[in-house]
Each structure stands twice: as structure tokens, then as C-alpha cells.
Amino acid sequence: xxxxxxxxxxxxxxxxxxxxxxxxxxxxxxxxxxxxxxxxxxxxxxxxxxxx
Amino acid sequence: xxxxxxxxxxxxxxxxxxxxxxxxxxxxxxxxxxxxxxxxxxxxxxxxxxxxxxxxxxxxxxxxxxxxxxxxxxxxxxxxxxxxxxxxxxxxxxxxxxxxxxxxxxxxxxxxxxxxxxxxxxxxxxxxxxxxxxxxxxxxxxxxxxxxxxxxxxxxxxxxxxxxxxxxxxxxxxxxxxxxxxxxxxxxxxxxxxxxxxxxxxxxxxxxxxxxxxxxxxxxxxxxxxxxxxxxxxxxxxxxxxxxxxxxxxxxxxxxxxxxxxxxxxxxxxxxxxxxxxxxxxxxxxxxxxxxxxxxxxxxxxxxxxxxxxxxxxxxxxxxxxxxxxxxxxxxxx
Numbered sequence: 567x568x569x570x571x572x573x574x575x576x577x578x579x580x581x582x583x584x585x586x587x588x589x590x591x592x593x594x595x596x597x598x599x600x601x602x603x604x605x606x607x608x609x610x611x612x613x614x615x616x617x618x
Numbered sequence: 619x620x621x622x623x624x625x626x627x628x629x630x631x632x633x634x635x636x637x638x639x640x641x642x643x644x645x646x647x648x649x650x651x652x653x654x655x656x657x658x659x660x661x662x663x664x665x666x667x668x669x670x671x672x673x674x675x676x677x678x679x680x681x682x683x684x685x686x687x688x689x690x691x692x693x694x695x696x697x698x699x700x701x702x703x704x705x706x707x708x709x710x711x712x713x714x715x716x717x718x719x720x721x722x723x724x725x726x727x728x729x730x731x732x733x734x735x736x737x738x739x740x741x742x743x744x745x746x747x748x749x750x751x752x753x754x755x756x757x758x759x760x761x762x763x764x765x766x767x768x769x770x771x772x773x774x775x776x777x778x779x780x781x782x783x784x785x786x787x788x789x790x791x792x793x794x795x796x797x798x799x800x801x802x803x804x805x806x807x808x809x810x811x812x813x814x815x816x817x818x819x820x821x822x823x824x825x826x827x828x829x830x831x832x833x834x835x836x837x838x839x840x841x842x843x844x845x846x847x848x849x850x851x852x853x854x855x856x857x858x859x860x861x862x863x864x865x866x867x868x869x870x871x872x873x874x875x876x877x878x879x880x881x882x883x884x885x886x887x888x889x890x891x892x893x894x895x896x897x898x899x900x901x902x903x904x905x906x907x908x909x910x911x912x913x914x915x916x917x918x919x920x921x922x923x924x925x926x927x928x929x930x931x932x933x934x935x936x937x938x939x940x941x942x943x944x945x946x947x948x949x950x951x952x
Contacts, residue, residue: 580947583894583947586894587947587950593843597819603820604819
């Protein structure tokens with residue numbers, strides 16, 4: 567609610583955005599649970615690993 | 619966010635690509651040359667010389683071992699990234715418009731232009747990673763799509779499935795083994811599809827079009843997810859990791875006609891909120907239309923290549939990562 571007042575956006579617009587985010591997150595969760603799309607391991611993340 | 623200007627091309631840029639680590643940036647141009655640069659400081663590491671025509675497309679494998687390029691000289695070439703050596707040249711009847719590696723690096727897909735009595739073709743080649751100069755001249759699969767010309771192409775997640783974007787605005791999924799269209803979206807766009815790039819996991823993709831919009835689509839069924847309408851024809855669109863944005867570039871040449879002497883070009887990369895479909899910002903710089911945009915795989919920088927012959931690399935500053943234009947609401951993970 568604070569965020570809504572600060573951005574002076576209308577209640578409807580915030581509700582609309584919230585709905586879009588909820589829809590997006592639900593879709594992403596479904597994609598992840600289907601397991602068809604798994605990002606390949608990033609090599610630059612491996613590269614930062616410190617081995618002693 | 620002061621950009622690094624890469625000055626090494628004499629004509630307009632056609633495509634730019636980061637490697638998987640993001641330390642290298644590959645750029646190709648109508649000047650027949652492919653360059654590779656260190657993305658952090660813009661230093662040129664080398665060039666890949668040999669093409670005798672505009673280089674339309676370039677791609678690098680995930681290990682930064684091989685580079686593949688397609689050009690107006692009717693050839694596709696395989697290069698050793700580290701030495702600049704051309705390992706193999708495939709020859710065709712018409713120009714090679716787009717090339718791309720599969721996710722496992724084992725195959726390359728390409729399109730050749732429909733022209734002078736030759737049908738447009740889609741071909742897939744196996745890449746011999748051991749005996750590198752001994753590639754198969756014959757494709758593993760080849761077929762001729764009928765109807766609207768194919769303008770962009772890429773493997774979907776599964777290398778037996780490919781996605782094509784067309785001159786008419788059509789988007790299609792194909793089974794490469796049969797050369798058959800599995801799914802078609804005739805009106806994905808209303809005009810020429812100019813670019814197509816995937817999300818990091820390839821589950822969705824973005825297309826840009828001369829119809830002045832960019833769109834997000836689900837890969838496996840081409841379901842439209844989001845639309846980003848602008849007022850100018852778009853040449854490129856990219857999905858930014860880390861932040862919930864997509865980047866769009868294009869512009870009409872007539873816009874560059876100006877009476878004031880501007881030190882900074884007017885052509886802008888537009889940032890849109892990926893989920894809200896709202897524009898969040900623009901970055902000026904180029905003196906001609908933006909032809910190609912790529913985002914660093916970790917989302918730390920982006921690069922744009924222009925009709926003006928320049929590549930501009932922008933390293934995002936802390937503000938970009940800290941800013942929350944929509945509060946915490948607008949933050950989505952992927």
C-alpha cells in the first residue's frame with residue numbers, strides 16, 4: 567500500500583501489475599516443474615569457484 | 619553508464635553475440651569482417667577474415683571454441699575462435715542469412731536466401747569437433763519451406779525442433795527430421811520478423827519486427843505472452859538476465875536528418891518491463907538505426923551495433939541493479 571501511494575499510481579494500475587506478476591510467476595513455476603527447460607550450468611559460475 | 623565505443627568496422631553492423639562467459643563479444647558487418655573484442659574494455663582481440671561479402675550472421679559455441687558465420691558471398695564458414703583460422707567453408711547457391719549453434723554445440727542450423735530461381739533452404743550440419751578441418755559438406759537435414767521467406771532461425775530446446783520467423787510476420791515450429799511444420803502462427807507479427815533471441819533456459823523467446831513491435835512467445839507452443847509496441851520499425855530485441863527487462867532497437871533512417879549538430883546520436887535502445895509491457899527507459903547513442911542488440915549472459919552489460927558502423931558496449935552501473943521503478947512488485951526472477 568505504501569508503494570502504491572509513493573508511486574502515486576492508481577489502485578487499479580497496481581492491482582493490474584500485481585495480477586501480471588502473479589500470472590508470470592505462476593507460468594514460470596509451471597515451466598520449472600515441467601522440467602523441460604533447465605538452464606545449462608553456467609561456466610562463469612564454475613570459474614569463480616575457489617579450489618584449495 | 620558511459621559506453622565503450624568499439625571502432626573496428628567500416629560499414630553497418632549486422633549481428634553481435636557474447637560468448638557464454640560474456641568475456642568476449644563477436645561482431646559482424648557488411649564490411650566482410652568479423653571482429654572479436656574483450657567485452658570489459660573494448661580491446662580488439664582479433665579478426666576473422668576471409669568472407670567476400672556482407673557477413674549477415676555469426677554464432678559462437680558454448681565453449682568459445684568454434685565460431686560459425688554466414689555471408690552474402692554464399693558461404694558459411696567455421697572458424698577456430700582462439701586463432702582466427704578458417705577451419706571449413708561450405709558453399710551454396712545464394713547468401714547465408716542466419717546461422718546458429720544448437721544448445722549442445724553439435725549442430726549448426728542455417729538459412730540460405732530464396733533468389734534467382736533458387737528456393738530458400740533450411741539446412742542442419744553436424745559439426746565434427748575432433749577432426750576440425752574435416753567437416754561434412756552434406757547437411758544432416760535439408761528442406762525448402764514454401765510460402766513467406768524465412769528471416770530468422772534457431773534451434774528450440776530440443777535439437778529436433780526449430781523455430782523460424784518469416785518475412786510475412788509468421789512464426790513456425792518445425793520437426794527437422796521430417797522437414798514439417800508442427801505449428802504455425804501466421805500473424806505472430808504483421809510484418810518482417812527481424813530478430814529472435816531466447817531466454818537463458820530457452821523456454822521463451824523474443825521477436826522484433828518491422829511492424830514496430832517486439833513480442834514474447836512461449837517456445838514450445840508459440841503462445842504469445844507479451845507485446846511491446848513502439849513507434850518505429852524494430853531490428854533487434856533481447857531479453858536481459860538479472861533484471862525484468864527486454865531491450866529493443868531499431869529506428870528509421872529519416873530520423874537522423876537533423877539541423878542541430880548533436881554529439882550524441884538520437885537512435886535509442888529502449889528498455890521495457892518484461893512483464894508489465896511498459897517502457898522504463900531509453901539509452902541514446904547511435905547515429906543510425908540500431909541493427910543488433912545483445913545482452914551479457916550474466917546481465918552485467920549490453921552491446922548494440924548500428925547502421926552507423928559502431929558497436930557500443932554499456933556496462934550497467936549500480937543504479938540499474940538497485941533501482942526499483944515499481945517497488946518490489948516489479949521484480950521477477952526469470
